[in-house]
Amino acid sequence: MNYIIVPSEFLEYVDFTKVKQTSPESLRYSIDKKNFLLKYEGEQPQFVFNITQDAIGLREHNHEEILEILKRSEWITQD
Numbered sequence: 030m031n032y033i034i035v036p037s038e039f040l041e042y043v044d045f046t047k048v049k050q051t052s053p054e055s056l057r058y059s060i061d062k063k064n065f066l067l068k069y070e071g072e073q074p075q076f077v078f079n080i081t082q083d084a085i086g087l088r089e090h091n092h093e094e095i096l097e098i099l100k101r102s103e104w105i106t107q108d
Contacts, residue, residue: 032068032095033087039080043067047074059103066095 040053049068050056056065073086
């Protein structure tokens with residue numbers, strides 16, 4: 030499984046048939062709602078390259094990496 034963090038302004042680019050999430054409501058958003066997480070298998074979906082306007086795409090993370098990222102204050106509420 031691969032993961033990418035996408036700026037929320039690009040939500041309309043997401044093809045939910047190419048990722049594990051099923052709708053905008055099923056996405057995990059950062060606390061400030063500026064980013065969301067997508068997960069998928071294999072190569073980055075083609076729509077990602079429309080977001081970045083290049084052949085590189087967004088930075089990919091594996092499961093261990095994304096778990097560490099999601100522990101940061103941008104992703105969890107502080108009680």
